[in-house]
Amino acid sequence: MKTRFNFPTRILFGPGVLADLPAELLALGCKRPLVVTEAGLLATGIPERVQAVLRDAGLESGLFSDVAPNPSDGQVEAGAEAFRAHGADGIAAVGGGSPMDAGKAIQLRIHHAEPLEKYDDLAGGDALITGPLPPLVAVPTTSGTGSEVSRSAVISVAAADRKVVIFSPRFMPSAAICDPELTYGLPPRITAETGMDALSHNLEAYLARGYHPMADAIALAGVAMVAGNLPKAVANGRDAAARAEMMMASTMGAVAFQKGLGVIHSLAHPLSSVSGLSHGLANAIMMPHALRFNAASVPERIVEIARALGADDHSPEGAAAAVEALLQRIGLPARLGQAGVQSAQIEQLVDKAMQDGCHGCNPRTCSASDMKALFEAAL
Numbered sequence: 370m371k372t373r374f375n376f377p378t379r380i381l382f383g384p385g386v387l388a389d390l391p392a393e394l395l396a397l398g399c400k401r402p403l404v405v406t407e408a409g410l411l412a413t414g415i416p417e418r419v420q421a422v423l424r425d426a427g428l429e430s431g432l433f434s435d436v437a438p439n440p441s442d443g444q445v446e447a448g449a450e451a452f453r454a455h456g457a458d459g460i461a462a463v464g465g466g467s468p469m470d471a472g473k474a475i476q477l478r479i480h481h482a483e484p485l486e487k488y489d490d491l492a493g494g495d496a497l498i499t500g501p502l503p504p505l506v507a508v509p510t511t512s513g514t515g516s517e518v519s520r521s522a523v524i525s526v527a528a529a530d531r532k533v534v535i536f537s538p539r540f541m542p543s544a545a546i547c548d549p550e551l552t553y554g555l556p557p558r559i560t561a562e563t564g565m566d567a568l569s570h571n572l573e574a575y576l577a578r579g580y581h582p583m584a585d586a587i588a589l590a591g592v593a594m595v596a597g598n599l600p601k602a603v604a605n606g607r608d609a610a611a612r613a614e615m616m617m618a619s620t621m622g623a624v625a626f627q628k629g630l631g632v633i634h635s636l637a638h639p640l641s642s643v644s645g646l647s648h649g650l651a652n653a654i655m656m657p658h659a660l661r662f663n664a665a666s667v668p669e670r671i672v673e674i675a676r677a678l679g680a681d682d683h684s685p686e687g688a689a690a691a692v693e694a695l696l697q698r699i700g701l702p703a704r705l706g707q708a709g710v711q712s713a714q715i716e717q718l719v720d721k722a723m724q725d726g727c728h729g730c731n732p733r734t735c736s737a738s739d740m741k742a743l744f745e746a747a748l
Contacts, residue, residue, distance in 0.1 A: 378518040380620065382547040384609070390419065390461065390506060391426030393544045397504040399459030401429050403452050405472040406463045407436040413554055415510055419463050431455030433475075436464070439532070439641050439648075440471040441525045442485045449478035452503075459504040462542070465563060466514025466523075466648070469507050473522040473540045476502040486529045490521070490536040491726045498537040507542040510551045512602075512615035513563025513649050515570055515623025517545035525642055531721050532638045547620060549613040557603045561699040562649035564599040564615055568592065568692075569633050569652035570622030576663060576670055577629035577730040588625035592677040594618035596695065603699045629730030633659045636743060639721035644710045653701055654708065657689040658746045666733040705747045715744050 381389050394402055402423065406416045411434055423430045433451040436444055452460070452475055462472030477488065480500060488494035507517035516522075520540045526533040555563075571591030574584055595618045601611035636659070637651035646654075664671055664685035675688035682690065696703050710718075719740045722728070728735045 378541060378624075379544045380518065380547060381544065382617065382620075384548060384550045384613070386546055387419070387422060387508065387548045387551065390508065390546050391423055391428055393506050393546065394423070394428060394459060394461065394504070395426075397459060397506070397543050399504050401431070401455060401457050402459045402461045403431045403433055403455050403457040404461045404463055405436065405448060405475060406432070406434050406468045407438070407465075408434045410434070410464050410468075410510065415551060416463055419461065419508065423461070430461070431457055436468050436471045438467050439525050440467050440474070442527060445471055445474040445478060445485065445524060448475040452479060457503070459506070461506050461508060463508045463510060465509065465511035466516045469509070469514065469516035470522040470524060472505055472507070474524050474535060476505055476540070477535065479503055484528060485524060485535070486526045486533055488535045489529065489533045491534070494535065495537045498539055502539050504543045506544045506546060508546045508548070508551070509616070509619070511555060511559065511563040512552055512612070512619040513566035515567065515619045515621070515626075517542055517547065517623070518620055519623040520627070523638070531724060532642050534726060545620070547616055549609070549616045552612050552616060553607050555606060557606065557700065560603050560606065561599070561701050562647050562653065563619075564595060564602065564649070564699070565653035565656070565696075565701065566649035567615065567619040567622045568595040568599070569637075569656060570626045570630070571595065571618065572656065572674060573631040573633055574622065574625035574628050575674065576667055576732050577626075577631055578732055579628050579730065581628040584625040584628040587621050589673060589677050591618045591621040591625060592674055594621070596678045596691075599695070600698050630727040631659065631731035632662065632728045632735050632743070634727035635722045635725035635735070636740065638725050638727070639718045640705070640710065643714055643717055643721065646708055646710070650701060650708060653696055654703060654705055654747055655743065657692045658743050660685060660689040660692065662739065662743060663731065663733050670732075705744070710748065712748060715741060715748070718744055
């Protein structure tokens with residue numbers, strides 16, 4: 370058996386490491402970074418705090434905050450224009466997965482002019498991503514996507530009429546500044562949804578096809594960390610230990626999913642682009658149904674997930690039930706209908722789920738009828 374493993378990200382982790390951001394940027398030759406964030410984060414004061422840290426160190430930062438929860442190609446183009454207008458020489462991506470994904474796509478636009486859909490990983494677009502990209506340092510403010518250590522960006526592209534995954538090792542951030550203090554102000558609902566996203570990454574990475582025992586070990590530990598700490602972080606946003614464990618579990622999930630993801634993400638992506646659900650909520654609702662669907666293919670792995678979740682019933686059904694109990698405990702809906710999804714949307718959702726590449730790594734092959742059954746089961 371021949372394979373390749375990569376774990377190259379430089380990670381600075383712990384309370385207060387935001388203070389190290391200027392030194393990381395300067396080491397990359399970046400003196401005029403563009404801070405890429407989302408408008409909703411401005412009210413928290415975090416982007417201003419980041420800019421103050423940069424300013425105190427003598428760095429002149431610009432600000433681009435026109436990033437939506439599901440970033441679009443139009444926002445990426447606007448961000449590239451802001452990069453050029455500021456005369457930027459690098460990016461500090463601050464926020465959840467959306468600003469970090471947008472920041473990576475903005476990196477791409479600086480020296481790559483093809484329409485974004487040309488870089489779609491499903492079409493082999495990674496081969497078009499060549500040469501150096503402007504440096505990017507990621508500063509997560511949620512514990513969910515793990516985009517601070519991932520090699521991909523997910524962008525809603527109008528020409529493709531779906532979310533497009535753009536993948537390249539060149540997208541790996543130059544450094545990740547993982548300061549759990551930046552998550553203390555997250556509302557309980559956002560904490561819950563992003564935390565379930567972290568769980569989905571660890572869980573699906575463990576179930577994904579392929580040989581990667583290092584990723585498997587990280588993923589299984591990440592599942593246990595989320596199960597043990599997400600309810601605490603939702604109940605008390607300033608629980609320092611729970612917040613730190615959730616941020617680490619999020620980072621671990623993205624390290625692990627270099628092995629692959631699965632059907633949960635193929636179901637979740639169109640639930641965001643078509644039905645407007647947050648990515649974390651979409652993953653959360655579909656997770657128990659995907660566990661039941663995969664039970665016949667990898668029962669022993671789902672049993673291990675049940676144990677990691679702390680379930681009393683160490684069976685595939687016990688794992689699915691443990692996820693449903695967790696959803697109830699952290700106050701998230703368990704049904705798509707409760708989140709506003711309509712039965713009339715299912716055909717469109719199925720079509721886009723089949724186009725999504727994530728289910729290619731799922732342990733059980735997925736047909737269109739399987740996708741439809743999963744959406745209907747969750748409705």
